[in-house]
Amino acid sequence: MIFKHKDKDIVIDEKANDLTILDIAQKNGIDIEGSCEGSLACSTCHIIVDKDWYSKLDKPSWDEDDMLDLATGLTLTSRLGCQIILTDKLDGLKISLPFVHNDVRLNKKKY
Ligand code: FES
Numbered sequence: 770m771i772f773k774h775k776d777k778d779i780v781i782d783e784k785a786n787d788l789t790i791l792d793i794a795q796k797n798g799i800d801i802e803g804s805c806e807g808s809l810a811c812s813t814c815h816i817i818v819d820k821d822w823y824s825k826l827d828k829p830s831w832d833e834d835d836m837l838d839l840a841t842g843l844t845l846t847s848r849l850g851c852q853i854i855l856t857d858k859l860d861g862l863k864i865s866l867p868f869v870h871n872d873v874r875l876n877k878k879k880y
Contacts, residue, residue, distance in 0.1 A: 772794065783797075785855050789855070791851040803851055809852070811836065815867055817847055817848075817865040818848055819846070823845075829852065850864075
């Protein structure tokens, strides 16, 4: 699996293992928040799937589509990383992280 972020390719050699893309990213130090831990109550695990790989994924559920509507920087190949499980057919999957995302930890403005 290849994560592209800030013009850097991060190659992760992970075999199909029933982990989600979010699990794998966090396990390998890639900064994806995933604040609801995969319960489809946020969109902080937003990823962008390479267009050549997007059609190889199962279709997103209605609930995932609803949460994607809240993601910042949404694209036609956006998905939620907590909803994609790494399988053998996804060997070599290419993913980008959005350039912008909502993360309350980064909001330094005082109210
Ligand atoms: Fe919240 Fe994926 S971690 S929807």
